Amino acid sequence: MSHTLRKKTKLLARVRRIKGQLEGIERALDADLACGEVLRQLASARGALNGLTAELMEDHLLEHVVEAESAKARRLGGQEMAEVIRAYLK
Template sequence: MSHTSREKAKLIARVRRIKGQLEGIERALELEVTCAEVLRQLASVRGAVSGLTAEVMEDHLREHVLAPSDDKARFQGGEEMIEVIRAYMK
């Protein structure tokens, strides 16, 4: 069982909150609220996505880099993390 499966309910709850925030931005744009308010809402979504990303990255590091007992699995976990970080930094 992977760490995302164990934390599934918590992660899905966070995604649903982010989804609600995005729907709020959509409503704000439809209602033509001020750009400052839309920007505040966008900043909140960005923070929420960054927090979720950091949590999944941390869990990956703990499960697939720090915890494996064999070097091959540890190496693969590290390589996967490098790929994710490169994609995230683009």
């Protein structure tokens, strides 16, 4: 069973919290709040998204590279991770 399936409930809860943060940013902009407050909310949402990304990257590395069942699976897991890192750093 994949790490995303094992942690599905926890991951979805985090995504929903991030979604709530983004909706809060939308409300703040709509309400013409001060830019400093909007920037703080953006920083919080970015931090939450980065934390979720880091957790999934770590879990991927552990399950699909470190603990892979075969050399082929390890290679594929490593290639996937390299692609994700490239996309993440753009």
